[in-house]
Amino acid sequence: GQQVMQIPQYQHVQEGEDFTTYCNSSTTLSNIQWYKQRPGGHPVFLIQLVKSGEVKKQKRLTFQFGEAKKNSSLHITATQTTDVGTYFCASGGYQKVTFGTGTKLQVIP
Amino acid sequence: KAGVTQTPRYLIKTRGQQVTLSCSPISGHRSVSWYQQTPGQGLQFLFEYFSETQRNKGNFPGRFSGRQFSNSRSEMNVSTLELGDSALYLCASSLEGGRAQNSPLHFGNGTRLTVT
Numbered sequence: 001g002q003q004v005m006q007i008p009q010y011q012h013v014q015e016g017e018d019f020t021t022y023c024n025s026s027t028t029l030s031n032i033q034w035y036k037q038r039p040g041g042h043p044v045f046l047i048q049l050v051k052s053g054e055v056k057k058q059k060r061l062t063f064q065f066g067e068a069k070k071n072s073s074l075h076i077t078a079t080q081t082t083d084v085g086t087y088f089c090a091s092g093g094y095q096k097v098t099f100g101t102g103t104k105l106q107v108i109p
Numbered sequence: 110k111a112g113v114t115q116t117p118r119y120l121i122k123t124r125g126q127q128v129t130l131s132c133s134p135i136s137g138h139r140s141v142s143w144y145q146q147t148p149g150q151g152l153q154f155l156f157e158y159f160s161e162t163q164r165n166k167g168n169f170p171g172r173f174s175g176r177q178f179s180n181s182r183s184e185m186n187v188s189t190l191e192l193g194d195s196a197l198y199l200c201a202s203s204l205e206g207g208r209a210q211n212s213p214l215h216f217g218n219g220t221r222l223t224v225t
Contacts, residue, residue, distance in 0.1 A: 033214075042199060042218050043199070043201075044216070096154055096165045096167075097214055099152040099154075100151075101151050102152075
């Protein structure tokens, strides 16, 4: 079945530093979504990418979908303590959304 | 609009018992998916329902089952509980279903199940 790997598994950054998480698949993805789960919370949808090479921005967050549609990245500029949480990429298949393994971000004030 | 509601929030059961979890989707959403979340395995897909029909199922034993009612509310049942079933069970609703291209998932707060 479809597997989506994310790296790194954990990341500690000093507040103000940048952060990037990568999502990789061995197969071509039809689309990619990104979710954020705060500690003790549930995953919350952030954004969806569909087109090859697509780049979308949300304030300090930049999302990219690879040209081959096999990878994606989420980059956060100048992290803040409110960015703490686990970031998941996810890809839709036939009546099923498969989630990546997640990257847990810790921000040190 | 009210979000996805899951009940109960917490549950403690003993091995061998069975449990039923409930999920009320966002009004108008016809698809309900269930996920198991554990620290070691991340978010694992259990099954997806759309218009009372199970359309897809993950790699879980037959002890895990579910159903969806005509009002789109869904229940999940786990029989003969094992210690390894301890997890956060998340329900997510969406408009179109599992094809992420069409509609994102909206998650409930989850049910934290502890099996002792």
